[in-house]
Amino acid sequence: MKAAPAPTQQDSTYLRLRQWVTVGRFLPGERLKIHAIALQLGAGVMPVRAALQRLAAEGALVNVPHSGMLVPRLSAAEFHDVLSVRLLLEGEAAERGAHRIDSAGVAELDALAQRMGEALAAGDADAYLDANEAFHLRLYQAAASPTLMALIETVWLKVGPLSNRLFEAQGASAVLNDAHGDMVQALQRKDSAGVRRAVEKDLFVAAQFLRPFCTG
Structure with a gap:
């Protein structure tokens, strides 16, 4: 049986950030700063940017022009x-x-x-x-x-x-x-x-x- 491929840094960064969103590590209305998150995770800027874009595609974040990624507020x-x-x-x-x-x-x-x-x-x-x-x-x-x-x-x-x-x-x-x-x-x-x-x-x-x- 062929072993599953090891997760890439982009995969692991995405999963970690997804978990942070799920447990409320980011607050509604908060602007997410890519370099600060990369530093916290010990990850590269590119994997963090890709993970945030993936989360935005899922509706977990909002990509606002000239403001970056924001955590949406619920009505x-x-x-x-x-x-x-x-x-x-x-x-x-x-x-x-x-x-x-x-x-x-x-x-x-x-x-x-x-x-x-x-x-x-x-x-x-x-x-x-x-x-x-x-x-x-x-x-x-x-x-x-x-x-x-x-x-x-x-x-x-x-x-x-x-x-x-x-x-x-x-x-x-x-x-x-x-x-x-x-x-x-x-x-x-x-x-x-x-x-x-x-x-x-x-x-x-x-x-x-x-x-x-x-x-x-």
């Missing part, structure tokens, strides 16, 4: 549309994943939920968002549906930059991790419908804190 209507799609896609992935995940996977999710709680207590937004992404990826990937996962990751690009605003919302840190604990408990009971409800609760609660940061 309230766009945010509502994205939330509706997320509830459908992520609810389905969570319920399917609950049927297939093993005890080791549930233990991994439990550990990630604890890590999120520690990050919230420490006020570490980046650690929380990284652990949150890992938690949802682990559960949804257990569904074993590459098509469903690809759709979810595409939608995440739309809302990722807004997610960092969670930590500006009063009272958010006190409740953001509640639904993850509910998910773990439902998984331990083998209650797939309960897992779906907990994911929907997680998305809905976060949305209440994020909606005021939308435009319009």
Whole structure:
């Protein structure tokens, strides 16, 4: 069997920047500076430029003449549309994943939920968002549906930059991790419908804190 080709620097740069957009490392309205990003990544300017152009083609960034690449802002209507799609896609992935995940996977999710709680207590937004992404990826990937996962990751690009605003919302840190604990408990009971409800609760609660940061 022929081995898969090793990823190029352009590929790895794109994947890293895509992940940064997903977890909110860039804020809505932020202008991305190619040389600064290249320095952060330890990558060349050309791979960074190509990765940003690829992300713009996916709708994750906007190429504005004479301004460069900007992180788009979501209107309230766009945010509502994205939330509706997320509830459908992520609810389905969570319920399917609950049927297939093993005890080791549930233990991994439990550990990630604890890590999120520690990050919230420490006020570490980046650690929380990284652990949150890992938690949802682990559960949804257990569904074993590459098509469903690809759709979810595409939608995440739309809302990722807004997610960092969670930590500006009063009272958010006190409740953001509640639904993850509910998910773990439902998984331990083998209650797939309960897992779906907990994911929907997680998305809905976060949305209440994020909606005021939308435009319009």
